Structures are given as structure tokens and as C-alpha cells.
Amino acid sequence: MFSFLVKRLFQALIVMFVISLVAFAIQDNLGDPLRELVGQSVSDAERQALRDELGLNDPFITKYQRFITGAVQGDLGTSYFYKRPALDVILDKLVATLELVFGASVIIIVCSIPLGVYSAIHPKKWLTKVIMAGSSIGISIPVFLTAILLMYVFSIELGWLPSYGRGETSDLLGWQSGYFTIDGLKHLVLPCISLASIMLPLFIRLVRSEMLEVLSSEYIKFARAKGLPTNKIHYQHALKNTLLPVLTVGGVQLGLMVAYTILTETVFQWPGTGFLFLEAVNRVDTPLITAYVIFVGLIFVVTNTVIDLLYGIINPTVNLTGKGA
DSSP states (O other): OHHHHHHHHHHHHHHHHHHHHHHHHGGGGSOOTHHHHSOTTSOHHHHHHHHHHHTTTSOHHHHHHHHHHHHHTTOOOBOTTTOSBHHHHHHHHHHHHHHHHHHHHHHHHHHHHHHHHHHHHSTTSHHHHHHHHHHHHHHHSOHHHHHHHHIIIIIIISOOSOOSSOOOOEEETTEEEGGGSHHHHHHHHHHHHHHHHHHHHHHHHHHHHHHHHHHTSHHHHHHHHTTOOHHHIIIIIIHHHHHHHHHHHHHHHHHHHHHHHHHHHHHTTOOSHHHHHHHHHHTTOHHHHHHHHHHHHHHHHHHHHHHHHHHHHHOTTSOTTOOOO
């Protein structure tokens, strides 16, 4: 386990280096940040002086070396718009994004596992056909269209739920969240369902396919031959091994959901990191853009490492080190 952690840490450092290099390299292609920082009346001489002050005229190697030196110390640059460290700005908005990710994850877990298992155990039932047809339709519908449809039906036509904003929040043990108020929960319903709609059809089909494969394996046939109860075979033996690949895919998709919140947060005007990223692009706030890309990349790296460790815990026969017995 220790050698695995050392190996993964080394791999993570390489991945983060590549991500930082790519994120930093695209800065010059995003536009001129001075366009948003100064007005039209500023002379060319003043613009050049400001570019020198911000280090925009420095060679790429010089700028990247300065960035890496700061990043090692936890400094990912200072936002041009907010005049604050970019990482602090992202962390301020992160709580709102994690609210959506948590709510969507709960919906996906609660719905995908029972529906996927049911459709695998009863492949010829009419409800299974409805589930699979619904998942096929869900995969083909983009998230922003789902969000707009939900907003139109439940906010505009029925008036049951709010259509934008985060709503009222409350503090619990230092966590300022909308989960602790009725108004906050109402504001969370539609965005969470919209975000979950991206992954839910995929997970239903994934759980079903993995469950079908496990049910056709030899040890399940042996368990049936021994006369074990059907429910025990399905939910104790088969389901446990079904969740192994689902766990791996789920870890990757969890990181993707943090990035996918961009569309959901834009439609619902949700004040999270996705909406912050779009604002940074519009303002050509390159330090904030770079910090966001690196932060999302870090989430992917950490999540994948944790999932690999959980893999070994759930199934001790998995060889984490990759060496022979």
C-alpha cells in the first residue's frame, strides 16, 4: 500500500505539472486582459507600462517559472477583477458548487443502483423496458435543455420552485449552506436534478450491464446450485462485485460533475465556480482561469487516487502494486 501511494503521488505530480503547463500556455490565446482593466482613454504608453508592471511582456519561461514558484507555496496568482488571490476566490464559490454536486450525487446513487439492479434481475419486465428507454432518451438530451425545461415547467408554469439564485443560506459549524433552510432547499431542487441528468442514465445502464455480467458468472451459478436464497445471491454476492467498476467510473464522473456545473450554474445563475469561470473568461481574467483549470485537475487526480484505494478496500484481491503474487 505504501509503495502504491508513493507511485501514485509521483504520477499525480507529473499530471499536475502537465495540467499547469497547458493551462498557463493558453493564457496568451484568451485575449488581452488590459481590455477589461483600463478604459479607452488610456494611452499606449500607459498600457505598456501596466503590461510591464503585471509581467505580461515577460518571456513565457520567465512567467511560467514565476507561476510555479508561487504555486508551490499555494499562490496561483491574483485575480485582475477581484484584486484577491485567485485560489481564495475559487474557494469562496466552491461551497455553492459542492452543494450541487452533493445533491446530484445523492440523486444518482439513490436512483441508479435500484433501477439498474432491477432491470438486470428482471430483463423482460415492462418496467425494465421503460427504464432503458428513459435512460436512452436521457443520454441524448443536453443538460442545458433539461435545465430550461425544468425551469419552464416547475418555475414558470406551475410556480412551485424558484428559477434562479442560491436562496437563503444558514450557518452550521462554519458551513454556510442552503441545505439548512427551506428556501435554500427549494433553490437546490432544480439545479441538482439538472446536473444529475447528465450522469444518471449512464449509471443506470452501467449498473445493469455489470450486474448482468456478474449474474452470468460461474460463482453465481455455484451459489444457486448450493441453494442459497435468491435475494442473498443478488444483493450480497452479485451487487458487491457489480459496484467495483461502478465505483471507478463514479470517481471519474464526480470530478467531471464539478466541471459540468458550468452549464447548470449558468442557466440557474448559481453563484458557484462554474459561473465564476465563465465570468473570468468574459473578463479575460487569466490568473483566475488558470487557477480554475488547475483546481479542477487537482480534483480529478485526488479523486482517482482515493477511488483506487477504495477499490483495494472493497475487494482485497485487487493488486494495487501491479506486482505478481
